Amino acid sequence: MNSVYIGIGSNIGDRESYIKTSLKRIQEYPGVDIADVSSLYETAPVGVTEQAAFLNMVAFLETEMNAFQLLEILQGIEQSLGRERDIRWGPRTIDLDILLYNHENIVAEGLVIPHPRLLERGFVIIPLHELSPDATIPTTNKRIDSYLDHIEDKEGVRLWKKKSAGDVFALFES
Numbered sequence: 001m002n003s004v005y006i007g008i009g010s011n012i013g014d015r016e017s018y019i020k021t022s023l024k025r026i027q028e029y030p031g032v033d034i035a036d037v038s039s040l041y042e043t044a045p046v047g048v049t050e051q052a053a054f055l056n057m058v059a060f061l062e063t064e065m066n067a068f069q070l071l072e073i074l075q076g077i078e079q080s081l082g083r084e085r086d087i088r089w090g091p092r093t094i095d096l097d098i099l100l101y102n103h104e105n106i107v108a109e110g111l112v113i114p115h116p117r118l119l120e121r122g123f124v125i126i127p128l129h130e131l132s133p134d135a136t137i138p139t140t141n142k143r144i145d146s147y148l149d150h151i152e153d154k155e156g157v158r159l160w161k162k163k164s165a166g167d168v169f170a171l172f173e174s
């Protein structure tokens with residue numbers, strides 16, 4: 001079984017509903033289990049700053065899929081939720097990125113893991129640290145908490161909905 005962290009983001013329409021639906025679609029796949037999720041955070045846009053605020057979270061998956069199969073599934077779910085790829089770093093109904101896959105380094109056409117911009121993004125590091133403070137980054141062998149002090153967009157990341165006890169989807173019930 002493989003341990004995977006994915007980053008989820010949305011800044012168009014009913015952001016929470018897009019995120020919930022994407023998690024449901026992931027869970028529906030045989031061979032993929034959502035084992036845990038972070039809280040939801042509202043985050044100021046990074047990169048292209050003239051766009052609406054995002055909701056971001058991180059989910060921990062256990063899966064039999066290899067990283068390429070998983071990417072294909074995630075891209076299919078992005079498309080099914082109306083994701084259009086026109087502006088890099090621009091607005092999107094749903095963005096699903098593979099952050100970490102086991103402790104592997106993968107550099108291939110169309111897939112780089114750890115995600116290349118993971119370490120500089122507060123909207124990723126903060127929820128990832130909440131979910132797994134002991135995680136280490138394979139490329140540097142450093143713990144995730146050592147990156148917390150160095151992120152520039154920290155002020156732009158605020159708790160939106162705290163993770164609740166109970167199952168993954170309990171977060172969306174309140």
Ligand SMILES: Nc1ncnc2c1ncn2[C@@H]1O[C@H](COP(=O)(O)OP(=O)(O)OP(=O)(O)O)[C@@H](O)[C@H]1O
Nearest residue numbers: 085088089095096097098099110111112113115117
């Ligand atoms: N770890 C990864 N997870 C998801 N996609 C990846 C990864 N590594 C490379 N990619 C590739 O990145 C391409 C662009 O992805 P996407 O459109 O989501 O980029 P973006 O969200 O605009 O920017 P960013 O990559 O900075 O988050 C995808 O087609 C995919 O093949």
Ligand SMILES: Nc1nc2c(c(=O)[nH]1)N=C(CO)CN2
Nearest residue numbers: 009043044045046047054089
């Ligand atoms: N706050 C925030 N900013 C972003 C995000 C995101 O998910 N959250 N995703 C981007 C493209 O990957 C670009 N900028």
